[in-house]
Every structure is written in C-alpha cells, then in structure tokens.
Amino acid sequence: MLFDTHVHLNATQFLEDRDQVIKRAFDTGVNHMVVVGFDRETIPLAIEIAEQHETIYAAVGWHPVDAIDMTNEDLAWIEELSQHPKVVAIGEMGLDYHWDKSPKDIQKEVFRKQIQLAKKVNMPIIIHNREATEDIIEILKEENAKEVGGIMHCYNDSVDYVQTCLDMNFYISLGGPVTFKNAPMPKEVASVVPIDRLLIETDAPYLAPHPNRGKRNEPAFVKLVAEKIAEIRQISYEEICEKTTKNAFEVFGIK
Template sequence: MLFDTHVHLNARQFFEDRDAVIQRAFDAGVSYMVVVGFDRETIPLAIEIAEQNETIYAAVGWHPVDAVDMTAEDLDWVEELAAHPKVVAIGEMGLDYHWDKSPKAIQKEVFRKQIRLAKKVNMPITIHNREATSDIIEILQQEDAKEVGGIMHCYNDAVDYVQACLDMNFYISLGGPVTFKNATMPKEVAASVPLDRLLVETDAPFLAPHPNRGKRNEPAYVKLVAEKIAELREMAFEEISEITTENAFTLFGIKRS
C-alpha cells in the first residue's frame, strides 16, 4: 500500500481522464493520495475530488508564484476550508525564485501569513521550494513552524539542509527526481533521511519518474519512486511502502480505513 502525499489531480492535464488515472493508481497499490490546491481554480476542485473518493484527501493553500494575486479574502477562504473534514494540510506554500511573477518580498509576506494560519488551525504545512532554501528555513524558524511541522515537498536540495528541516518537525518527501540517472542529491537524501521522516509523492502531472521522464506523470508512478528508494537503501519495496504510508497517516492525522 502506497500513499502519494502530493498530487495535482485537479490539474487541467487530467480533465479528460481523471477517473481512469485514479483507478490506475488504486490498481497499482496507491491507496491514498493528497490532492493539492494552490489558487482560486484548483482549490475547489481538490476538495471536490477528495469528497468523491474515500481515501483521497486535500491540501489548500496559495502557491508562491501567484502570491501577488492573493487577497485578504483568499486567506480567509483558506482558513474556512481548513475546517473541511477532508482537508489535512495547508499548502502548498513557500518561495519560488525561479519565476519572477511575484516579487520576493510579497512571496515572503504571503508565506508568513500562511504559516501563521496553519498554526491557528493546527495543521501541517506543505512547502514548495524552488531556489530559495535558505530563506525558507529562516522564515520557518522565525515563525516557529515547528509547532505544526509539515512536508518539504519534492525535496531536491543538498543533504546539508535536511537536519534543519527535521529539527523543525518536517518530513522529507521525494518524487520523480530520485529516479533520474543524473540526480545525485535526491539519491543522497533518499539514502540518509531517517525512515520515520520519509514520504513519497509524484507531484503529478509534473516530474514523471524514469522511465516515463518527460511524459505526463500520474499517481500510479509513485511506485517507481518507492522502488528506487528501496533500492538505494537496500530494503524491501514492501517495507518502504509500509513505512512511508504510516508516516503519512501520522503527519496528516488519518486513520487507516
């Protein structure tokens, strides 16, 4: 049994065959998923998909690339949705210095507001990080995010930063890049992260794992991620599956059904 902790089944890429994609995931042993909503369009659909499927949940938040678009009303809306029984995390939130749509100062402000909201509603945080690791860790420390903890989603940075994340009660989630032949850092992380802080994800439809790299990703492929981690750690695939699924249950406060 596998748990895809970060998937965008609400993305336009799945509009035509979402039900089939979900069924393929279940058939592949991916029994649980968290669909992540991150703006006005994707948040309602994340909740709708979660409502329609017993073992699919939702996370709601605001993506840093679109931080400039977030209003006070949007923040209030996210807070209201946090009370929904299928919402298990706030996010994805964080910083993205690759794209320049939202100025860094605004990204940081929106990030801080969402951390405070997560603490207010007592929910874990899902972190998006692109080329901003030092600033993200600094803000998480300053805002005492350790209080709720969360996920470093699709972690793709040096092992050196992992301990700071662990110290703040965060889990390390690995996706497709750990399977890429030239991806050294994710492999090093996969081999060294404490087992009780390890999660797996796809971030589908993005970052499809080898041998599907470059194609549309889907949650069934999280099995390839878990298999690679098992290989790197010289463990049984079933053991990695069980451990990462239990970790997700613990983090999200989900009871096994």
C-alpha cells in the same frame, strides 16, 4: 499500500481522463493520495475530488508564484476550508525564486501569513521551495513553524539541509527526480533520511519518474519512486510502502 502525498489531479492535464488515472493508481496499490490546491481555480476541485473518494484527501493553500494575486479574502477562504473533514494540510506554500511573477517581499509576506494561519487552525504545512532554501529556513524558524511541522515537498536540496528540516518538525518527501539517472543529490538524500521521516510523492502531472521522464506523470508512478528508494536503501519494497504510508498518516493526522 502506497500513499502519494502530493498530486495535482485537479490540473487541466487530467481533465479528460481523471477517473481512469485514479483507477490506475488504485489498481497499482496507491490506496491514498493528497490532492493539492493552490489558487482560486484548483482548490475547489481538490476538495471535490477528495469528497468523491474515501481515501483521497485535499490540501489548500496559495502557491508562491501567484502570491501577488492573493487577497485577505482568499486567506479567510482558506481558513474556512481548513475545517472541511477531507482537508488535511495547508499548502502548498513557500518561496519560488525561479519565476518572477511575484516579487520576493510579497512571496515572503504571503508565506508568513499562511504559516500563521496553519498555527491558528493547527494543521501541518506543505512547503514549495525553488531556489530559496536559506530564506525558507529563516522564515520557518522566525514563525516557529515547528509548532505544526509538515512536509518538504519534492525535496531538491543537498543532504546538508536535511537535519535542519528534521529539527523543525518536517518530513522529507521525494518524487520522480530520485529515479533520474543524472541526479545524484536526491539519491544521497534518500539514503540518509531517517525512515520514520520519509515520504513519497509524484507531484503529478509533473516530474514523471524514469522511464516515463518527460511524459505526463500520474499517481500510479509513485510505485517507481518507492522501488528506487528501496533499491538505494537496500531494503524491501514492502518496507518502504509500509513505512512511508504510516508516516503520511501521521503527518496528516489521518486515523
């Protein structure tokens, strides 16, 4: 049994064959997924997909790239949706210094507001981090995000920051890059994260694992991530499935 903790089945890339993609995931043993909504378009569809499938859940938040577009009404809307029985996390949120659509100060403000909201509704948060690690850690500490904890989504930093994240009550989630032949860093991370704090994901339709790199990713491919981590840690595939699924249940508060 596998749990894809971060997938965008609400993306336009799945418009034509979403049902088949979900069936392939279930057939592969991916029994649970969290569909992440991050703006006005993707949030309603994330919830709709979750409502249609017993073991699919939703996360609702605002992506840092689009921080400049978020209004107070949007924040209130996210708070309202957080009460939906299939919503299990707030996010994805964070900082993205790769794209320059939203100024850094606005990204930081929107990030802080969402952490404060998550604490208010007592839900874990999903962190998007691109080229902004130091600022993200600083904000998480200042806002006492440890109170709710959450997930470092598609963790792409060195092992140097792993313990800091663990100390702040965060799980480390690894995706397709751990399978890339030219990517030693996520492999090193996979070998050191305590197994009770490890999660797996696809971030589909992005970051497809080897040997599908460059193609559209889908949740069935999370099996390749699990297999690679089992190989790196020299433990059984079954143990990775069992432990990462258990961890996902815990962080999302799923009974």
